[in-house]
Amino acid sequence: MADEKISDRLIGLLSVRGEDLASEWADKVTGSLGGRVSRGEVQRELQELYGALVAALGEGHLDGRAEAFGEVRALLTELSRTRAQQGFTPTETAVSVFALKEVLEPALDGKDSDVPVYLKFAALLDYLGLFTIEVYTRTREELISAQAEQLMELSTPVVKLWDGVIGVPLVGTLDSARTMVVMEKMLQALIDTGSEQAIIDITGVPAVDTEVAQHLLKTVVAARLMGAECTISGIRPQIAQTIVALGIDFGDIVTKATLADALRHALRRSGVTFSRTAPQAGSR
Numbered sequence: 293m294a295d296e297k298i299s300d301r302l303i304g305l306l307s308v309r310g311e312d313l314a315s316e317w318a319d320k321v322t323g324s325l326g327g328r329v330s331r332g333e334v335q336r337e338l339q340e341l342y343g344a345l346v347a348a349l350g351e352g353h354l355d356g357r358a359e360a361f362g363e364v365r366a367l368l369t370e371l372s373r374t375r376a377q378q379g380f381t382p383t384e385t386a387v388s389v390f391a392l393k394e395v396l397e398p399a400l401d402g403k404d405s406d407v408p409v410y411l412k413f414a415a416l417l418d419y420l421g422l423f424t425i426e427v428y429t430r431t432r433e434e435l436i437s438a439q440a441e442q443l444m445e446l447s448t449p450v451v452k453l454w455d456g457v458i459g460v461p462l463v464g465t466l467d468s469a470r471t472m473v474v475m476e477k478m479l480q481a482l483i484d485t486g487s488e489q490a491i492i493d494i495t496g497v498p499a500v501d502t503e504v505a506q507h508l509l510k511t512v513v514a515a516r517l518m519g520a521e522c523t524i525s526g527i528r529p530q531i532a533q534t535i536v537a538l539g540i541d542f543g544d545i546v547t548k549a550t551l552a553d554a555l556r557h558a559l560r561r562s563g564v565t566f567s568r569t570a571p572q573a574g575s576r
Contacts, residue, residue, distance in 0.1 A: 299351075305399050306342075306396070307346060317391055318339075320395065321334050321387065324384060324387045324388075328378070340367060341368070345364055357419070369427050371385075372431060375388075376432050377431070382429065385425065389424055393413075397410065448474050453558075454564070456562045457489040458482065459551070461495070466504045471507040471510060478490055478515060489521055493525045493554070496526075500535060500540075505542075508542075521561060524545060524547045525547070
């Protein structure tokens, strides 16, 4: 049977009982989503999709990649992105398309001539179902990437410790991507606060190897180019032994065992003098 005849037969089936089939489709999809999306919302989504599908078939096409199905693909893209953002699984998303097979099957009259009609329509829905999964997967990857960036931002705070002194407490592994975030946030904080002293505290960094040391050195150099002096604090005995064993040279970079020591050093460099009670502003 030619594609045009199959399209005509499908249009006849989908048009004669259009409202009923669309309603049954919405019922099946709503049930598969466990009530997490209202019946009315599902009805609205699928009613529009149903109309676009019939219109595409009306142009005599059965290939979901054809231009005639552009509107169908656009609606499925929106649906897939919405489902991904709502936390549904790929299967729950694809069933919004595949359920239409179950709805159409009882509408066939059982004649042999309807076999190729159903097979062609099933193949079309299979393609459109796979299309929704592809869009869903891309959307989930985008969401995961965005969440990873947000977590990286949250895990790299820059705080003002004193007038002219900012601190960057690092926790966890320091890799290339995170180093860039540290640099950007620290340099921006130096500009925003007008600070000339920065403390990078690595107390929460589990281990320091050659790569981590190189990342720290790059961050210090970047700060120096902005006219700021950097102090690295949190050099525990184990970290110190590792640095020596690896032959890592921090050069003239000031390192301190604790954040308190580093802050005391930075304040002195900023011209703050200390008494027994509290630090006071004074000359260097």
